[in-house]
Amino acid sequence: MSLGSGKFLNRLMGKSLKTEELKSEKLSVFWGLPIMSSDAISSVAYAGEEILWVLVPVIGLMSYRYMLYASILIVLLMFMLTFSYRQTIDAYPSGGGSYIVAKDNLGTTAGLVAGASLTIDYVLTVAVSSCAGTAAITSAVPSLLPYKVGITLLLIVLLVIGNLRGVRESSKLFGIPTYLFIASVLFMIVWGLIKVYFIGYKPAPVFKIPEASGSITIFLFLKAFASGCTALTGIEAVSNGVPNFKEPSQKHAKMVLALLALVVLLVFGGISYLATLYHAVPNSQETVVAQISQQIFNKNIMFYVIQATTALILVLAGNTAFAGLPQLLAFMAKDGYAPRQFAKRGRRLNYSNGIIMLGFLSCMLVVIFKGSTHYLMPLYAVGVFVSFTLSQAGMFKRWVKNKGFAWRHKAFINGLGASMTFVTAVVIGITKFIHGAWVVFILVPFVVYIMKRIELHYAEAARELKLPMDQKPKKIDFTSQKRYVIVPIDTLNKSFLKALNYARTISDNIIIFHVSIDDDATKKLLNKWNQYNVDIPIIVKKSPYRSIVGPLVKFIESEEYAAGPDDTVTVVMPQFVVTRWWGNILHNQTSLFIKTVLLKRRNIAIVTVPYIINER
Template sequence: MMTSIKRFLIGRPLKSTEAGEQKLNKTKALAILSSDALSSVAYGPEQILLVLITVGVTAFWYSIPIAVGVLLLLTALILSYRQIIFAYPHGGGAYVVSKNNLGVNAGLIAGGSLLVDYILTVAVSVSAGTDAITSTFPSLHTHNVMIAILFVLFLTILNLRGVTESASILAYPVYLFVLALFILIGVGIYKILMGEVSSDLHASMGTPVAGISLFILLRAFASGSSALTGVEAISNAIPNFKEPAPNNAAKTLILMGSLLAVLFTGIVFLAYYLSIVPSVEVTVVSQIAEEIFGRSFMYFFIQGTTALILILAANTGYSAFPLLAVNLAKDKFIPRMFTIRGDRLGYSNGIIILGLASIVLIIAFEGHTENLIPLYAVGVFIPFTLSQTGMMVKWVREKPKGWAFKLIINSIGAVISLIVTIIFFLTKFTQVWPVLVFLPIIILVFHRIRKHYDAVGEQLKVTSCDPAVPIEGNVIIVPVAGITHVVENSLNYAKSLSAEQIIAVYVSFEREDEKKFEDNWKKWQPNVRLVTLHSHYRSIIGPLTKFIDTIEHKASEANYRVTVVIPQFIPRKGWHNILHNQSSLMIRTSLLYRRNVIITTVPYHLKK
C-alpha cells in the first residue's frame, strides 16, 4: 500500500541512464532558478520606501539613485557569477569558490550561510504568499500555519517527482508574474507620458530634504539590496542544465539579471512618480496596480500572480539546496546521504530535509516570518562577499587573459557586498545577530563530521589497521522464549554452523515456570545445553546481557567469538507487528554495541 501511495505521489522510478532527460533547458531553468530573485521585486522597492518614510514623503526621490546603486551591485554580481560559472562548471557557487581560494573555513562559512538561507527562503516565501492569500480571504487568516505547511508539502512532493516535472508546472506562474509586471510597468509609463498622471504627486529630483543623512541612505540601499537574494542560485545548480551546461547557465543568469533590473527599476520609478506610501495593510505593488487599473481584472491578475510568485520563490531553495548539500557531502562536511539520488534521480534526502526544516521554522514563528527577512538577506551577502573576494584571489594568483578587467568587476562586487553586510549588522543587529551564533556552531559541526569520516576511513583501511586476531572457535547463544517452531528454526540454523558449543538461554519470571521449562526442554532438545536465568525485576534484557557478557569474557581469552542467534517470527501483514512485544528487536538493539558479540537474526515467516 505504501509503495502504491509513493508511486502515486512521486511517480515511477527512473533508470540512471535517464538522467540526461532530467536536465533543464534555459526556459525552464529561468523559471525555477529565478523565482526567488524575481519575487523580490514584490518587496525590494517597498523596503527602500519603508526606510525613507522615516524622513518624510519628500525623501522618496532618493529611491531613484538608490535603485541605480542596487542595479550597479546587481550588474557586478551577475558578471561575477557568470565568471564563476565558467571557472567552476560543476556547480557549488560561493562554497566552492571560497573554499578553493580563501580556505576551508571561508568555504564553510559561505556554504553554511547558504544552507540556512535556502531554508529561510522556503519558510519566508511560503509564509509571505500565504499572507497574500489570507489577506484576500480574511476568513482563512486563522489557518495561516496549516496553509503554509500544505504549500511546503506540495512543493516538496513536486520536487521529489523530478526537476523537469516541477519546472514544467512552476514555469507558468513565474512567466505570468513577469507578464503581469511588464503590463503594469508598460501601462503605468504610458499613462505618465500621456499626461494622465499628475506630475505634482511627487517631489522633484534634487528637492532638499531635512533630516536626510548618509546613514539613512545606506540603510535604504541595504534594504533595497534584499531584492538581490537568489542571484547565486544558478551558479549552484549548473549540473541541472542541459549541455553545454556552463553556456546555458550563463545565458540564463544574464536573462534573469536583465529581467530583475527592468522589473525592479520599473516598480521603483512608478512608486516614486505616483508617490506611493508603504502601508502595513496594502503592499506597494498592490497600490500601484490599483492606481493604474483600479479594482479591475488586471488588478486581481497582478495580485494573484504576485501571491503565486512569492510562494513559488521557495522553489529556488529546492533547486539549489540539494546541489549545495551534495558538494558539502562529497567533501565529508555533512552526511553522505545527501549524495544519494532518489527514485526520480533528484537528491531526495536534501529535498526532504529542506522541507522538514522549513516546516519547523513556520511552526516556530507561527507563520510570521517577516522578521527573518534581514537574517535571510545577510545570509546571502556574506557568501556574496566571500565569493567575490575568492575570485579576486583567483585572478591575482592565476593571471589569465583579461584578468585585470575581471579583477575590477569582482573588486567592485566584493566592496559593495561587504558594505551592505556591514550596514545590515549596524542597522538591524537585533534581527541579524543569530548569524553570529549559528554560523560558528554550523562550522564546528561541519568539522566534527569531517573528523568522524576521516577517523572511520583511517580505521577501515586494511593497510592502517592492526592485523585481525584469528578466531579459534565460536560459541552460539540462542535466547528462547518457549518451545516453538520459531525456536526450532533458529536452533537448526545454529547447528548448521561450526560451533564449539550451543547454549539456549531462557529467562523466567516465576520459579515454577523455570522448572517446568527445563523438564520440557530435556525431552525436546536433550543435546542442546539450556541455561535458565531468573529475573527478579521481570526484565529479559538485564539477565540475558549479563550472561552474554560473562560468556564473552571467557571466550575472548581463548580467541573465541560469541554469536547470539535471535529467533524472530515475521507476521504475514505488517500491522500485525504492533500486536506483539518485539522482544527480539529489543535484544538486538541492546547487544548492538557489544564489541566482540556477533548478532544474527533468524526469521520465521508466518503463513496466516
C-alpha cells in the first residue's frame, strides 16, 4: 500500500488500533441505547403506517380504531420479549443471541436456522431502513423522488464507512441523531395531544380517507398486526451484542433493553394514537409521520426538524444490523459455519469483513427492489420471529433441563414468549406469504445448507492437514532428489531477469518456458533471447486456443519433462507490482491465474518474485 493510500485510509477510517485498546471501544448505556436499539426505535416511524396500509383500503375510517388495538398487542408482545431476553442475557453473557441459545439447547440445525434467519433479517434491516430514510427525505423534498435509489445507496455507503471507523466513533456519530429523533417525536406527540384536547383543534386529514370496501375480519386484523410487528425487529441485537458493552456488560445490556422497551412504548404508542386522532392516510407520496407533523406544526421549522430526524433515525436503524450481524458472523465463523475471515477484527477492532459484506448485500437488495420500502416489507420480520421462537424455546428447554434457582418462573416467561412469538411467526408467514415472504422460506434452508457445506469443508481440510503422533517427518536424501525449476516467460525484461536470478540460487536444473499465442511476439522474444546469449534452454509450446496455464501444466505432467514423482518442481513466477492502488486494474494478472491452477497440484511449489515499479 502506498503512503498516499495509507493517509487516505487513516482519514476515512481512522488510525489502526492496538488489540489492547479493545476495552476502550466498549459501549456505555448512554451510547449503547442508540447503537444497539436504533432499529427498534426507528421502526415506530413506519410500523404504524404498515398497519394502516392493510386496514384503510378495506374498512376506511374504522381502520384507526383497530390500528390502536393492533398497536396495544404489539406493545404487550414487546414487553414479553423484553422480559425473555433479559433472562437470555443473564444465561449467555458472552452474547450470540438466538444462534447460541438454539444451538446449545435445541441442536446445531436449530442454531443454524436461527443464524440464517437473523442474517437475512439484518440484511433486510439495512435495506428497509435506508429506503424508509429516503422516503422521509423525498416526502420533505418531492423533487428528489426520481433519485431515490441513488440516495439510498449513498446512505448505505455512509453507514458502512461510519461503522468501519469503530464502535466508539460510530456511537458518537450515530447516537446523537437518535436522541434528537426521540426528543423531537416526543415533543410532537405531547404538542399534538395538547392541540386536540386543550386547544380544541379539530384535525382535517391531509388526504381523503377511502370509503370502506369491506368489513373487519380476524384474518384482516391478524394481517395488520403482522405488518406492525416490524416495530419489534431490533430487540434481538441487544442480547446478541452483550460483549460490546462496558463491564459489567450484562447489567448494562439489560438496562439498555429496559430503556428500549420504554422508548418504543412512548414513541410507537404515541404515534399510533396520534394517527387515530389526525387520521393519516398511507400513500406513496407522503409518509404517515409527515402527515401528522404537517397538521400539528403547519410546515413550520418543527415540521422539517421532524422530517430530518425521522430520515436520520430511519437510516441509522441499519446501524443495529451493523452492530449485530458482524458479531453473529464472528460467532458462527469460530464454530466453522461461516468463512473464518468474519472472525478477524479489522484496523479499528471491529469485524470489518462482516460490515462490508452487509453493506454490499443491502445495496443489491435496494437495486433489485428499486428502493421501495413497501416491496421489501413483506420479506421483513419473518426471519426475526423465527429466531425469536427458537431462542425462547431454547431457553425454556434450558430451564426445564437444568432446573436451578426459580427455574419454574423463568421457564414460564420463556415458554410464554416462545408460544407468542411462534403464533406471530405463523401469522406473519401466512399473511405475508404470497406477497413475498415465500422468498425467506427458500433462503433460510439455502443459507443453512451453505453453512453446513462450509463446516464440512473446514472439517475435511483439518482432517487432511492433521499430523498423527506416530507419523514422523521423513528423512530426505537430498543428494538423490533433484530440484527442478521452471520460469515462465512472456517478455524478456527486468522483472523476468530478477526471477531468473532467484531461480539460479536454488537449482541448476532450470527451464525457461514460453507459451506462444502470437507468432510475431514469440519470434521477437526468441531473437532477443539469442541476442542476450542466455545459457539456459527455452521451451516454446504453441497454444492454439490461447490458454496460458494449460500448456504449462501439461508440460510438467508429461514424460517430456524429466522430473520424477519424488522430485521437487518449483515454478518461479515473475510479477511486477505497481505502487498505486489502481495500477493493478490495468494489467491482465496472468501470474495470478497461473498460481490459482498450479496451487491445486501437490507436487508443485510456487515462488513469486515481485518487481516493484515506482511510479512518479
